[in-house]
Amino acid sequence: MSKSAAPQSRVIPQEAFDWYDEYAHGVIDRRTFMSRLATLTAVGLSIGTLTSALIPNYALAEQVSFNDADIKATYERFISPNGYGECQGYLVLPKRLVGAPATEKAPVVLVVHENRGLNPYIKDVARRLAKQGFIAFAPDALFPVGGYPGNDDDGRALQASMDKAKLEEDFIAAARYIKQHPQSNGKLGGVGFCYGGYVVNMLAASIPEELSAAVPFYGTPAAEALRDNVRGPIMLQFAGLDSRVNDTWPAYEAVLKENKADYVAYNYADVNHGFHNDSTGRYAEAEAELAWSRTLAFFNKHLM
Template identity: 30%
Template sequence: MMSPFKRYLAEEVALDHAEGLIPRREALRRLGLLGLTLPAAGALLAACGADPPAASPTTGTPGTGANPSATGASPSGTGASPSGTAASGPPAGPSPLPTEAITFPGPQGTELQGAWAAARDPKGAVLVIHENRGLNDHTRSVAGRLAAAGYSALALDLLSRDGGTAAFTDTAQATAKLGEIPPEQFVADMKAALGELQNRAKGAKLGMVGFCFGGGMTWLLLSSSEPRLAAAAPFYGPLPAGADLTGTKAAVLGVYAEQDDRVNATRDAARAALEKAGLTHEIATFAGAGHAFFNDTGQRYNPTAAAQAWDRLIAWFDRHLS
């Protein structure tokens, strides 16, 4: 049986095809890397609204179906095609400060990788978690923008134990590898990254932000009895099934996109979990935006919604980290 992690990542591929971002042949290749047989992959594409192939299952044209509703209880990733053209408009936030590649100790003698951006006059420190293709230039730029806004930032590479994202020349293979990693490893590595943040930004309050897959990772860490976070902002990441947030004290800004039915299917559960835990929280849903709208390198980029979300994010950190 496919794990919830792999199931969600597979749905992401199917929706990319349904929305015309990747052709059927590429969708089938990516689903194969995730461990789906050809019949199972075809069934998933059909279930997610992709047009059935006219002939061979290895040929065809991209589907044009609307974004369907789908459920999932594991983290999601970006749906942008790596070869696609991003929507026009500048990225949200200030021009990023430089980042530097760092390594630091992980659990049980492992070595973790990341990108560190130091604020000139830090107001707090933030852990940044990437989308489902690993730590790339876009995620590094988010860390740099946070530093420019006054928050030193560490973007963690959750593929560190497999050589890091740079070890994968095929982003689909990086996604497939993320689908194989148990949640316990993600949690342990993110906790180690928080420790590194504490070392580099002594005395600072700690925050966290994650996007798509990283949004789900943010919910996962919040549900792991992590008391060090003062604020967190999961961007369009679904809540893991049965998440219990009573072990955190973080003020949570949940960011959602109006046209993201699959992730929005867990929005009410997230609100209920936040209320049950008694956490300070806001749920912000951005009109006219779809999944991964913040990623300025992707085909779903929405510059208006991204700018609005950035302003909400910085205001949230200013309120709870400064």
């Protein structure tokens, strides 16, 4: 279990979380974000208290150590012929597969990061999956431009500078790469958060025959022209206070219903976008653990 950032979040006004969401998604710049936070000091909150609650502290996010005896983590290269060419991801195997013959199989799960590159939280999510018996692969979209730079601000700027269509092709290539792992059982799952949730929705629409189970966390849907392709199984996880993403759901759900897609959606009341990320004050432990238990059960049902 991770250290919870939730107790601190109870003293932070909701507008601060809303401003952080706008800042994290490029709606406002850092100067505007910090200026807005400064207005809250009048109610007794210091800038330090506010930023420590809102900005990720990745020391809080490690639930499974990279040295855990039950897993083995490495970095692996793959080629994206229609994207940025040579790419890299974080591969985590259950220990039982290490050194085992190719006849030993396991399902594979692609883990997709937010809009800032492969940060420590996402790597930990990959390790959590491997700890549960899955082959997990977490690509770093920033590898072609030097990789995750070690902080989210620079990572966000780097990712925003990249070609969106090429990035999507890189994730499609990553999905196909890991599905073909010698110890894959042939079943591919995908889980992603924020931008990664969008990517998982995009994969469900772009390669529906190749994706056996999709779990987007607070992700916007694929382009309208692609949504008709989504057949599922897909489990969608939403944060109750996340109006930016939630506003896109009714139209998306209407398409899923019309096409009789195999889907289930959960909306967790009174939590913010990013509630699964245990490195910030947005983290909601009870809802995050429930959403994660549902994710694991979904993957066990459709991938094993």
